[in-house]
Amino acid sequence: MTNLISTQLEALGIRPVGPVFFQLPVPELVEHAVRKQEAMLSDTGALSFNTGKFTGRAPESRFLVKDSLTTDTVNWGKVNKPVSPELFDLLLQRVSLYLSDLPLYVRGVQACNHVSYAQNVVTVSESPCQDIFVNNMFINIDVEEMQKVDWTVLVASKLQVEDHEALGLPTKNVVILDLNRQMILIIGTSYTGEIKKSIFSAMNFYLPLKHNVLTMHCAANVGKDKDTALFFGLSGTGKTTLSSDEGRKLIGDDEHGWTETEVFNFEGGCYAKTIGLTYQHEPQIFKAIRFGSLLENVLFKPGTREADYNDRSLTENMRASYPIEFLDNVNPTGFGASPKHIFFLSADAFGVLPPISKLTPEQAMFYFINGYTAKVAGTEIGVMTPTATFSACFGAAFMPLHPMHYAEMLKQKLNSHPDVQVWLVNTGWVAGPYGVGRRIQLSYTRQLIRSAMENHLGDAGYESHPVFGLQMPRECAGVPSNLLNPKKMWENPEGYDEMANKLKGMFDENYAQYNVVEAVK
Numbered sequence: 001m002t003n004l005i006s007t008q009l010e011a012l013g014i015r016p017v018g019p020v021f022f023q024l025p026v027p028e029l030v031e032h033a034v035r036k037q038e039a040m041l042s043d044t045g046a047l048s049f050n051t052g053k054f055t056g057r058a059p060e061s062r063f064l065v066k067d068s069l070t071t072d073t074v075n076w077g078k079v080n081k082p083v084s085p086e087l088f089d090l091l092l093q094r095v096s097l098y099l100s101d102l103p104l105y106v107r108g109v110q111a112c113n114h115v116s117y118a119q120n121v122v123t124v125s126e127s128p129c130q131d132i133f134v135n136n137m138f139i140n141i142d143v144e145e146m147q148k149v150d151w152t153v154l155v156a157s158k159l160q161v162e163d164h165e166a167l168g169l170p171t172k173n174v175v176i177l178d179l180n181r182q183m184i185l186i187i188g189t190s191y192t193g194e195i196k197k198s199i200f201s202a203m204n205f206y207l208p209l210k211h212n213v214l215t216m217h218c219a220a221n222v223g224k225d226k227d228t229a230l231f232f233g234l235s236g237t238g239k240t241t242l243s244s245d246e247g248r249k250l251i252g253d254d255e256h257g258w259t260e261t262e263v264f265n266f267e268g269g270c271y272a273k274t275i276g277l278t279y280q281h282e283p284q285i286f287k288a289i290r291f292g293s294l295l296e297n298v299l300f301k302p303g304t305r306e307a308d309y310n311d312r313s314l315t316e317n318m319r320a321s322y323p324i325e326f327l328d329n330v331n332p333t334g335f336g337a338s339p340k341h342i343f344f345l346s347a348d349a350f351g352v353l354p355p356i357s358k359l360t361p362e363q364a365m366f367y368f369i370n371g372y373t374a375k376v377a378g379t380e381i382g383v384m385t386p387t388a389t390f391s392a393c394f395g396a397a398f399m400p401l402h403p404m405h406y407a408e409m410l411k412q413k414l415n416s417h418p419d420v421q422v423w424l425v426n427t428g429w430v431a432g433p434y435g436v437g438r439r440i441q442l443s444y445t446r447q448l449i450r451s452a453m454e455n456h457l458g459d460a461g462y463e464s465h466p467v468f469g470l471q472m473p474r475e476c477a478g479v480p481s482n483l484l485n486p487k488k489m490w491e492n493p494e495g496y497d498e499m500a501n502k503l504k505g506m507f508d509e510n511y512a513q514y515n516v517v518e519a520v521k
Helices: 003-011 028-033 085-100 128-139 192-211 241-245 283-288 361-370 403-416 442-453 493-511
Strands: 020-022 040-041 047-049 062-065 081-083 104-111 121-126 153-154 174-178 183-187 216-224 230-231 249-250 255-258 261-265 271-274 294-296 317-325 336-338 339-346 356-359 372-375 389-390 420-426 462-464 471-474
Touching: 003 104, 020 028, 028 040, 028 047, 028 128, 028 249, 085 153, 085 174, 085 183, 104 128, 121 128, 121 192, 128 192, 128 271, 128 294, 128 317, 153 192, 174 192, 183 192, 183 389, 192 255, 192 403, 216 241, 216 336, 216 403, 230 241, 241 271, 241 339, 241 442, 249 255, 249 261, 271 283, 283 317, 294 389, 317 356, 339 361, 339 372, 339 442, 356 361, 356 442, 361 403, 361 420, 389 493, 420 442
Parallel strands: 020 104, 047 294, 062 081, 062 174, 121 153, 153 183, 230 339, 339 420
Antiparallel strands: 040 047, 104 121, 174 183, 216 230, 216 249, 216 255, 255 261, 261 336, 271 317, 294 317, 356 420, 356 471, 372 389, 462 471
16 A cells, blocks of 8 residues: 555554555456455456345435534435534444454545546445445546545445444444545445445535535536536436437536536446346447446346346346446546536426426526436335435435535526526326336437437427426427327326326425525425
């Protein structure tokens, strides 16, 4: 290890008695994982890894340290739950002692692909697969030139907080962010997404407050005319899929910042959901899953090493992480100009939102603050009713500040860039709700987005949605015209009106909790 990183770990009480594997190249990490029987190679060369009990994040066990820096800045509540500095210190001591007795995997990387905002991150874990994930998902740098450590992430996957009840914690696993001392503890879970989203949460605190950078849970790509597009959306709405377009270059698939003049990626890789993945529908992602990629909770077809992306018996949240350069169409700089188009992706399982609609600035604020999608109780037998999910700014789970802080920043951006066009895109259901209707074809959604970015979507004019007031294009080349007005797809128009008014009521009820300006109301 470098002296800088060694000193940092010693200061945290980590004094390894065993080997320390520092900045190992991926082929060696693969050998370690296979030798430890932690993972297996698939037929494409990707490493297949089972994260165990946790196949997703555990939000009920995530906390932030409440201290002089965060008391009046963090939006405390169900998402950002407080713990004391003393409890953090107690758990830090346990983690340090635990990790000191194990072979360790240590890596220095960078978050934020921008010279003015780059943050050096050091991760310490007990797993070669987790180290591959860090290598894939963050920006690789020459650690010999690292002048300081900005953030430290300690991952003790197999440690349990046995006395959690006495400590006031809900579970034996816990994730705690100390935003003041810039340290993160991940205890009792092997799900690698906790690493990624903890650093994202940290950036969502640090960059807006210190640098006035709008942080965004979105994908971004850029066209041949240097026109940047952003794709906001919650998990499963299509950020990764729709931003991976053969005609445009990908800036990043999940986390970005927006300065006065630029959009830049926080990451060096992609973390794609793979459920139902096929070469036909998502060739870029499919081809990226090769040696150096990490498959998570993906089972093999019986008797083979071929990934079975339709077997959801472990989880629907099966994933693949890979370096962004594994894709063919990547913008190598990691940043682009301020956007020309912004797409809010909502998978509407009620089947009432238009496949695409043009938003006014006021509507843009309304849909950004609501951050809507619909969850389907997908694999539960007999469950046919969709559930509306509202996550402010399309990422409330990762935002330490009040949602209105980010919303006001977006409002300022739209005011400063009046040529930016914002669109609402339904990647969910048409012709009825989930269980009755059908999912909108990906090819139609791609065509609608491409037409919007080519400024042809409104050539035949727009019509207004009677309930939501959304501007729906009358025509789009390559897309059936009756698809553009969702009511025309329902066999029962009265049923459509009833469902649309029901969903609008949910929007308004959720929106009422925020203190918003009269113009947006």
